[in-house]
Amino acid sequence: MDWKTVIGNDLDQASHWLRKGELVAIPTETVYGLAGNALDEKAVVKIFETKQRPLYNPLIIHVADAAQARSLVLDWDAQVQALMDTFWPGPLTLLLDRSPAVPDLVCAGLSRVALRMPDHPLTLDLIKACDFPLAAPSANLFGRISPTTADHVRSQLDQRIPYILDGGPCRVGVESTIIGREQDEWKVYRIGGITLADLRPILGSIGIVAPSNRPDAPGMLPWHYAPRTTLTIGEPLDSQGDRIGWLRFSSLGPGVPGERQFVLAPDGDLYTAARRLYAGLHELDALGLDHLIAEPVPDQGIGRAINDRLRRAAAPRILKE
């Protein structure tokens, strides 16, 4: 179906389409999501089709409060409650054993469901207005750069969805941190907007699951988030004569025209860099250069999430999009 895609901030419009089983792009504090009714298999199928995402890669369900989360899972204990109390609404996704209420397709048949309560007033109001939770992957085509503005969404999903709910630029700018328990031990499956230092006071020590192609850990596909222009980290390849663009951390580098450089954080703040990361990649990608080089950022705090996304953007495409 070819839609005339409308961008606006009308909650009635957004909930109208969602109630009809259609898809709406929604703002969150991390990145924009491509949302549909999580409890309606047909809407969930549309998400996979629209995003061109393989069915083995499951979706995060977005809830308006902890009570709604509880209706979707089997296990609940003091630690889960403490995590929600501390970090929700916010960029923390919890993998919990799912209840039969959750369609298989949302979880790609896995035993756990991914849940989060996004920290964006428009989207929280929207979920409340719909009265059902929203399944939403990032609102980009599979394998491409995540969107942090309504315009980014339109550049990839124009005519594929009826409505983009515009909530302004995303405040955090990298996806949520995903955690779950394996034999009573908490593990990080994707590092994102909540840092390890944020989690330690609640969870103590916490392991990190390395990216892999294992189908049982689909969140960890090493390639992802990639611009169409090839990208390497740090050092130029053998690239003499190529037109190269640079993603820099805090200042312009020598010997390259300023318009081919994007400085993530002129203030040197890693949160600024995270907020501007995808905008920088979108902008450099749009220049149509031969190659992009990204300077890694300090590998601490949210800088770890930025470097993780850069590594994935640079990883060879093992599987074709």
Ligand code: TXA
């Ligand atoms: O910040 C975010 O998390 C954004 C916004 C829109 O909420 N969403 C997002 O969704 O990044 P997506 O689909 O691009 O990434 C979700 C990741 C996927 O890599 C997926 O494999 C993993 O979460 N995931 C989802 N459900 C899972 C499950 N049941 N078990 C294991 N991994 C899961």
Ligand code: MG
């Ligand atoms: Mg994504």
